[in-house]
Amino acid sequence: MADLVALEIGDDPEAWAALGFAADRGRAVLGGVALDLVGRQRGTGILGWTLGTAADAPSPGPPHPNGALALDHVVMTAADFEHTRDELVAAGLDLRRERDGLRDTRMAFFRAGPAIVELVGAPGGETRLWGLVAVVPSVDDPHPTLARHLGGPRDAVQPGRRIATVRASAGISTAVAFMTPRPERR
Numbered sequence: 001m002a003d004l005v006a007l008e009i010g011d012d013p014e015a016w017a018a019l020g021f022a023a024d025r026g027r028a029v030l031g032g033v034a035l036d037l038v039g040r041q042r043g044t045g046i047l048g049w050t051l052g053t054a055a056d057a058p059s060p061g062p063p064h065p066n067g068a069l070a071l072d073h074v075v076m077t078a079a080d081f082e083h084t085r086d087e088l089v090a091a092g093l094d095l096r097r098e099r100d101g102l103r104d105t106r107m108a109f110f111r112a113g114p115a116i117v118e119l120v121g122a123p124g125g126e127t128r129l130w131g132l133v134a135v136v137p138s139v140d141d142p143h144p145t146l147a148r149h150l151g152g153p154r155d156a157v158q159p160g161r162r163i164a165t166v167r168a169s170a171g172i173s174t175a176v177a178f179m180t181p182r183p184e185r186r
Contacts (some may be wrong), residue, residue: 002092003113004056004074006034006050007132010173012128015038019170020066020145030134031070032114042071042174044131046074051091054113066143072133072179073116081106081121093117131175139178150178158182 004107009016013023019026028035038047049110050056079086087121089095095112106121114129120130136142139162149170154165160183166176 001094001111001113003054003057004033004049004115004117005052005113006036007074007129008036008047008049009042009174010040010047011037011174012039012040015171019147019149019166019172019176020064020067020143021068022062022064024061027058027061028064029032029058030064030068032057032060033071034058035051040173041114041133046096046132046174048127049074051093051112057113066146067136067138068178069181070135070139071115072135073122074112075116075118075121075130076128076133076173077122077125077130079122079129080127081108081119081123084127085119088117088119131177133163133177133179135181136178137180138162142178146178154178 002137013026016028016035017023022182026037028037063106085095088110093112096109096111098106098108108119110117110119149167150164151167153162153164156179161180163177163179166172
C-alpha cells in the first residue's frame with residue numbers, strides 16, 4: 001500500500017511559520033508527512049503529492065509552536081468520482097469505505113500511511129487536492145500564533161472531536177483546518 005510522504009504547497013514558508021509551523025528551509029514535517037512550501041511562483045494551494053512507502057517518510061522535524069501533532073487528512077475533490085477513486089486504488093491507496101455525504105455528495109476514505117485521503121465528489125468541479133487538516137491538542141484554547149486566524153471551533157463530524165478552520169487573514173492559499181485528536185489518542 002502507498003503512503004503519503006509529502007505535499008507540495010504553493011505558499012511561502014514564512015506564512016506557515018506565522019501560523020506556528022516549524023518550517024526549516026521550506027519544509028515542515030507533520031506526523032510523517034513533509035509539507036514542502038515552494039512559494040506561489042508555481043501556483044497556489046496544494047500543487048501535488050508524493051506517494052511512497054514508510055521507508056520514504058521524512059525524518060521528524062522539530063515540534064511545531066502551534067502544537068500541531070500530525071496530519072489527520074487531506075481532502076481531494078473529484079469531478080469524476082468513480083474514475084478518481086479507481087485511480088487512487090490503482091496507485092496503491094487503501095480504500096477503507098465509501099458513503100454518501102451531505103447534499104448527495106459521494107465520499108471515499110483511503111488510508112495513506114500516516115494520514116487519510118478523503119475523496120469528495122464534485123460534479124462540474126475540478127479534480128484537485130483541496131485542503132488539509134492538522135491535529136492539535138485543542139481548538140478551543142489554541143496557541144496564540146494560531147488563535148487570531150482560526151474561525152469558531154465546532155464539533156467535528158467524528159464523535160468526540162472539535163474542528164476550526166483557518167481564516168483568509170492567515171495569508172495562505174491552502175484550505176487548512178485544525179482538529180483535536182481522536183478520543184482514544186488523548
